[in-house]
Amino acid sequence: MVAEVEVRIESDPRRLRFVRAVVGRSCRALGAGDEAAEALVLAVNEAVANVMRHAYGGDVDQPIRIRCRRAGDMVEVLICDHGKSGDVLSERIDPPDELRSGGRGLFLIRSLVDEFEFRSKDGSNRMHLRKRVPVLAGGG
Amino acid sequence: MRVDTVHFGDVAVVRVEGDADMATSPELREAVFDVIGARAGGTVVVNLSGVPYIDSSAVATLIECLREASSGSVRFRLAGLNDGPLKVLRLTRLVDVFEVHDSEESAIRA
Numbered sequence: 001m002v003a004e005v006e007v008r009i010e011s012d013p014r015r016l017r018f019v020r021a022v023v024g025r026s027c028r029a030l031g032a033g034d035e036a037a038e039a040l041v042l043a044v045n046e047a048v049a050n051v052m053r054h055a056y057g058g059d060v061d062q063p064i065r066i067r068c069r070r071a072g073d074m075v076e077v078l079i080c081d082h083g084k085s086g087d088v089l090s091e092r093i094d095p096p097d098e099l100r101s102g103g104r105g106l107f108l109i110r111s112l113v114d115e116f117e118f119r120s121k122d123g124s125n126r127m128h129l130r131k132r133v134p135v136l137a138g139g140g
Numbered sequence: 141m142r143v144d145t146v147h148f149g150d151v152a153v154v155r156v157e158g159d160a161d162m163a164t165s166p167e168l169r170e171a172v173f174d175v176i177g178a179r180a181g182g183t184v185v186v187n188l189s190g191v192p193y194i195d196s197s198a199v200a201t202l203i204e205c206l207r208e209a210s211s212g213s214v215r216f217r218l219a220g221l222n223d224g225p226l227k228v229l230r231l232t233r234l235v236d237v238f239e240v241h242d243s244e245e246s247a248i249r250a
Contacts, residue, residue, distance in 0.1 A: 012163075016163055042195070042228065049195065
């Protein structure tokens with residue numbers, strides 16, 4: 001089994017398709033089943049799109065690092081950027097039936113993962129997304 | 141993404157192929173808004189059977205299209221949603237906001 005997978009991309013929305021492909025393959029290689037892998041793909045897509053839109057304000061040539069790894073009974077994806085830090089954890093969850101056009105990314109992320117963590121320190125923003133997956137045979 | 145528009149009487153069908161995400165949603169929005177703008181009093185069906193993936197940007201775009209249609213007295217229907225996109229609409233609890241049909245044919249006949 002692979003230990004971890006790391007990719008670095010520029011903050012261009014056209015890279016999201018590549019991100020989804022890499023995260024999907026990596027999560028499966030790290031022991032996630034189809035349902036968990038698909039949930040992580042969707043959550044990571046939302047998190048990376050959030051970085052592109054808000055942290056980098058639409059600039060398409062800024063760095064984003066994405067790392068997938070196994071962490072005990074979880075598959076963990078880290079999304080790291082150096083853009084503007086938003087107060088992600090305190091943002092409200094939209095009333096689901098509201099006909100607003102935007103603001104559903106965080107709601108989706110929180111619906112899809114088991115753990116969600118955001119830290120901003122020394123100009124670096126780090127979001128961890130974790131999803132519980134079957135325990136590996138032999139203690140992993 | 142590929143977007144084609146086909147007309148059946150007073151119904152316009154927008155057939156979409158490819159992932160609908162932050163990169164491609166503007167193209168979808170432009171195409172559907174164009175059709176809605178030319179369809180006062182008619183019906184617009186967006187056939188998503190060729191779309192394996194949508195994200196919250198695409199959901200936002202579909203909501204904008206629905207609002208645009210409502211303000212122009214145009215009926216707005218979605219057709220042929222695959223499992224992935226249907227799951228996203230359910231998770232965002234918006235599936236009941238849209239008129240969703242299994243197929244393009246049933247959306248045209250409705």
